[in-house]
Amino acid sequence: MIRQIVEQDLKALTVKIDHGLYTTEVMSKIGKAGGFRHHIASQNNGDIDLFGTIKDMATVSEECMSTGFMMWTQAVCTWYIENSDNDWLKSEILPKMVDGDCFGATALSNPMKYLAGIEELKLSATETEEGFIINGTLPWVSNLEAGSSKHFFGSIFSVHHKDGERDRDVMALIPCDLEGLALKQMAEFVGMEGTGTYSLVFDNAFLPKKYLMADPLLPYLKRIKAGFILLQTGMAAGVIQGAINDMNKSNLTLSEINEYLDEPPEDLQEDLDDALEMIEGLCEDPFNADEEFLRSVLEARLLGAEICKRAADSVMQHAGAKGYLVDAAAQRKMREAYFVIIVTPSIKHLRKELSRLEAA
Amino acid sequence: MTQPYQKYICKTCGLIYDEAEGDPDSGLAPGTRFEDIPDDWQCPLCLVTKSDFIPLEEAQARQKRATGEQKKVRSDADVLIIGAGYAGWQAAEAIREAQPEASITMLTACDGAVYPKPALSMALSQGRDPSSLVEATAQEKAAELDMAVKTRTRVMSINAKRKKVTTTTGSFRYQKLILATGAQAMKPSLEGEAADAVMTLNDLAGYRKFREALADAQRVTVIGGGLIATEMAEDLISQGYGVQMLVRGANLMSQILPEAIAHTLANKLTAKGVEIAFHSQAERVDPIDQGYRITSDQGEHFDADLVLAAVGLKPNLGLAKKAKLDTGQGITINAHCQTSDPDVYALGDCAEADGVIQAFLEPIRRQAKALADHISQAQTGATFEVHPTLIKTKTPSLSIMLSPPLKATHGHWEQSALVGDNQQLYYRDQETVTGFALSGEFVNKASELYKTLVHEAA
Numbered sequence: 001m002i003r004q005i006v007e008q009d010l011k012a013l014t015v016k017i018d019h020g021l022y023t024t025e026v027m028s029k030i031g032k033a034g035g036f037r038h039h040i041a042s043q044n045n046g047d048i049d050l051f052g053t054i055k056d057m058a059t060v061s062e063e064c065m066s067t068g069f070m071m072w073t074q075a076v077c078t079w080y081i082e083n084s085d086n087d088w089l090k091s092e093i094l095p096k097m098v099d100g101d102c103f104g105a106t107a108l109s110n111p112m113k114y115l116a117g118i119e120e121l122k123l124s125a126t127e128t129e130e131g132f133i134i135n136g137t138l139p140w141v142s143n144l145e146a147g148s149s150k151h152f153f154g155s156i157f158s159v160h161h162k163d164g165e166r167d168r169d170v171m172a173l174i175p176c177d178l179e180g181l182a183l184k185q186m187a188e189f190v191g192m193e194g195t196g197t198y199s200l201v202f203d204n205a206f207l208p209k210k211y212l213m214a215d216p217l218l219p220y221l222k223r224i225k226a227g228f229i230l231l232q233t234g235m236a237a238g239v240i241q242g243a244i245n246d247m248n249k250s251n252l253t254l255s256e257i258n259e260y261l262d263e264p265p266e267d268l269q270e271d272l273d274d275a276l277e278m279i280e281g282l283c284e285d286p287f288n289a290d291e292e293f294l295r296s297v298l299e300a301r302l303l304g305a306e307i308c309k310r311a312a313d314s315v316m317q318h319a320g321a322k323g324y325l326v327d328a329a330a331q332r333k334m335r336e337a338y339f340v341i342i343v344t345p346s347i348k349h350l351r352k353e354l355s356r357l358e359a360a
Numbered sequence: 361m362t363q364p365y366q367k368y369i370c371k372t373c374g375l376i377y378d379e380a381e382g383d384p385d386s387g388l389a390p391g392t393r394f395e396d397i398p399d400d401w402q403c404p405l406c407l408v409t410k411s412d413f414i415p416l417e418e419a420q421a422r423q424k425r426a427t428g429e430q431k432k433v434r435s436d437a438d439v440l441i442i443g444a445g446y447a448g449w450q451a452a453e454a455i456r457e458a459q460p461e462a463s464i465t466m467l468t469a470c471d472g473a474v475y476p477k478p479a480l481s482m483a484l485s486q487g488r489d490p491s492s493l494v495e496a497t498a499q500e501k502a503a504e505l506d507m508a509v510k511t512r513t514r515v516m517s518i519n520a521k522r523k524k525v526t527t528t529t530g531s532f533r534y535q536k537l538i539l540a541t542g543a544q545a546m547k548p549s550l551e552g553e554a555a556d557a558v559m560t561l562n563d564l565a566g567y568r569k570f571r572e573a574l575a576d577a578q579r580v581t582v583i584g585g586g587l588i589a590t591e592m593a594e595d596l597i598s599q600g601y602g603v604q605m606l607v608r609g610a611n612l613m614s615q616i617l618p619e620a621i622a623h624t625l626a627n628k629l630t631a632k633g634v635e636i637a638f639h640s641q642a643e644r645v646d647p648i649d650q651g652y653r654i655t656s657d658q659g660e661h662f663d664a665d666l667v668l669a670a671v672g673l674k675p676n677l678g679l680a681k682k683a684k685l686d687t688g689q690g691i692t693i694n695a696h697c698q699t700s701d702p703d704v705y706a707l708g709d710c711a712e713a714d715g716v717i718q719a720f721l722e723p724i725r726r727q728a729k730a731l732a733d734h735i736s737q738a739q740t741g742a743t744f745e746v747h748p749t750l751i752k753t754k755t756p757s758l759s760i761m762l763s764p765p766l767k768a769t770h771g772h773w774e775q776s777a778l779v780g781d782n783q784q785l786y787y788r789d790q791e792t793v794t795g796f797a798l799s800g801e802f803v804n805k806a807s808e809l810y811k812t813l814v815h816e817a818a
Contacts, residue, residue, distance in 0.1 A: 274526055278517050281682065292678065299516050302528045354528075358469070 001033040002056045006063045014064040015327050017194035022145070024103055026067055027074065030060065031100015036074055039227070040082050042090065043098045050227055051283040054234035061238020062245065065336035066192045068235045070103075073143040073153075075231050077104025080154040081173065083224050084213035089173055093152065105143040105153035107200065108228075109344045111169075114156075115221070116353065121169065123157035123202060131208040132159065132172070139186070142197040144176055146183040151176040151196075154213065171214040171221075172207060180205030191335035226297045227286040229345075233279050236304030236340045240272050243315035243333045250318040250330075263314040268307065275303050295357050302350040305341050312337035367416040368394050372721060373406035374476035374495050377413060385759060387804070400807055405478050406721050407750055419495075436533035437465035437508070439735065440525065442515050442679070443540030444468035444498060445563070446477055447708025447724050451538050454732035456505045462736075464507035465532065467525070469514040470565060472498025478721065480567045481591035482754045485598040490568040518683035520701050536703055536735050539680060539691060543673035543709035543719065548583055552644035554652050558667045561588070570668065577665035578602055581654050583642045585612045589670035590625070591754045597632050598756070604635045604662050606642050606654065616751070616764035618773035618785045621799045628757035628781075637662070642669075673719055675710045690717045695743040696734035697727050705731045714746045716766055722749060748795060750810045752803075761806035762797035763813055765789065777802065792816075 010026050037044050038052030053075050061068025081094045096102040113119040125132035145151045156171045183198040214220035247265040251258055279300050312334045316323045323330035365379040382388040401410050439455055441448050474496040502509040517526045524533045545560035559570050580596050582589050585607030597603045611622040644655040651665040675690040686692040686700035690712030697705045707727035709719040730744035753760040771789030782800030786793045796809050
């Protein structure tokens with residue numbers, strides 16, 4: 001099903017999406033085909049199949065990682081709601097998001113850095129009886145549409161008493177059409193432009209309490225963390241496979257000279273298959289609270305990025321000069337791979353986290 | 361003119377024999393020349409014999425030679441070793457000796473430094489700090505053995521079918537794989553806000569942290585009453601720290617030591633100032649103004665600046681399980697130290713032979729020889745069989761040597777001699793003697809009794 005959508009609907013749009021076309025059309029079809037359902041037990045007959053969602057994400061990322069990335073934001077957003085105690089969100093929003101009728105995003109880059117002690121929280125709120133008045137600016141959140149009543153994102157903010165004293169941090173789902181929230185497109189990226197990426201400016205935006213997902217925050221974050229990271233591996237697996245496909249294609253005509261390259265597609269394929277087998281094993285028990293398990297999850301995510309790094313280089317070298325054309329598949333795969341390598345959590349970020357675990 | 365006194369170092373555990381000081385514990389008076397030591401004399405630390413000692417100068421010269429060029433880590437090796445503890449390096453040495461030409465690569469998650477692990481529980485009284493315990497860096501040792509080592513590299517998985525392992529920095533192929541993944545110190549399950557502050561010890565890195573914490577501490581509480589817990593308590597009290605022990609059972613080292621000797625040892629330690637609480641299990645650790653408060657299941661409180669738990673070891677089986685190798689308590693191995701995959705071997709604290717894990721140096725040396733023989737097809741006949749182990753406890757207040765029975769049976773300890781603190785006991789299982797324990801001056805007889813025991817067991 002997913003493969004069919006890639007061939008019939010996505011392929012024709014890949015280059016346009018890379019250059020900036022944002023469309024929900026493909027995402028809707030993926031939703032209807034069950035691409036966001038596998039890991040959401042309440043919508044999947046009680047089964048939590050993270051690897052099913054990862055495989056679909058990989059199938060899509062093989063062709064277009066921009067769309068694969070939006071699948072990830074949607075998949076984690078449903079994961080947030082599913083693991084919250086908010087029955088209203090679970091009955092009103094979650095089924096629509098799983099079906100691809102609503103769209104989900106995640107603004108956890110800054111909070112993750114905050115929790116790792118790298119940044120301060122950028123959003124703060126004053127609590128009232130009925131909700132929170134939020135102020136602040138968040139850069140770079142994807143899979144959004146300005147003013148849309150169908151787009152939502154998960155976010156964390158600090159809560160202050162009326163006298164300004166800081167109380168606690170909470171997490172909520174925020175609709176894009178919230179009054180006082182403005183979406184601004186500030187930056188231009190080298191790729192993945194069609195991912196609906198905006199800076200979010202909150203100016204006394206009032207969020208009703210029915211959108212609250214986690215309070216207290218920390219036990220909730222612990223619960224969702226492994227799944228959050230594991231789901232990202234779908235992008236890595238897909239972009240690596242896409243690079244391998246392109247290398248095999250290059251070898252149809254260039255195999256005699258490509259023999260002199262260090263990293264043939266066969267080697268990468270073997271390493272990718274091994275990594276996927278490992279990831280499948282980790283997906284069996286995403287709520288495992290063991291420190292050792294979390295380390296394995298981080299290592300698997302790091303491994304995905306490290307193989308991306310090799311694939312990004314090798315796909316270009318296999319392609320040769322035609323990989324230097326603006327819209328060459330090799331060129332696009334390289335840019336997409338670097339997204340996995342340097343966007344949160346980046347290789348350096350993951351290595352830091354792993355060495356912190358090592359020292360503990 | 362007399363020669364100046366010389367120093368000799370044990371190749372196995374790094375203990376230094378100084379002729380000037382002798383080894384009074386085993387009857388060698390200060391000034392005893394190395395050549396005058398009887399051949400059956402044993403290293404006071406690890407119990408190997410005299411032939412495992414070399415002059416200290418020679419060891420230092422060897423180390424200098426070894427700081428030569430680093431061998432490039434290849435992505436394929438004839439023999440790939442995972443783990444750089446005593447077992448990993450022993451395997452590397454044995455294989456290099458059996459196969460001068462084989463390419464050997466070692467992958468290790470730690471820094472791979474070579475150090476004598478038994479020395480950790482007596483380093484304080486010997487006046488050694490963690491850095492001085494390092495005999496060679498991983499690179500130095502690898503250069504000496506003409507092999508490659510990659511440190512700080514954790515192996516994530518083994519693909520036995522393709523004979524390769526995956527790390528986050530790339531994959532490595534092997535012809536033969538050796539698992540020397542060791543064990544980790546178990547953490548007691550504790551409640552309380554400072555439960556995470558409880559320290560454990562099973563390697564040099566952990567010991568380094570312990571010594572750093574100790575620098576600001578005066579009172580130490582040791583959770584556990586086994587061999588390591590007891591040795592650490594004695595090492596700490598010797599340097600004037602306040603020491604409390606929380607012991608779950610009624611005796612020290614109750615799994616290996618007969619009650620009669622354990623009782624004497626407990627009295628000696630108490631006389632030195634160690635406070636021992638028997639039948640006492642730690643339940644909570646909470647922060648207090650200065651240090652921590654430990655609460656036991658008996659409701660007693662113990663206040664300390666540092667809490668050390670030594671409650672046993674748990675073999676690291678994660679990789680073996682992922683590779684679907686047979687495991688029991690440890691990775692199951694045969695007499696060649698082969699696992700259920702014929703190309704994968706295991707040794708040391710992670711390996712189990714005949715249902716027994718022996719976390720001691722002597723069996724590891726025999727395991728290394730057995731697997732090197734098998735891998736090189738040298739057919740020297742070296743195989744590994746489980747023997748009872750000879751243990752010398754590092755408890756200066758009472759010399760103890762024992763060979764506990766291999767498996768818990770229905771036998772019992774029988775006193776055969778008692779003269780003051782000097783005791784001799786046999787473990788009798790029906791008509792057969794399967795172990796012994798000696799204290800005080802009777803430890804002299806250990807070597808002889810041990811030979812008989814091993815002979816009869818074989």
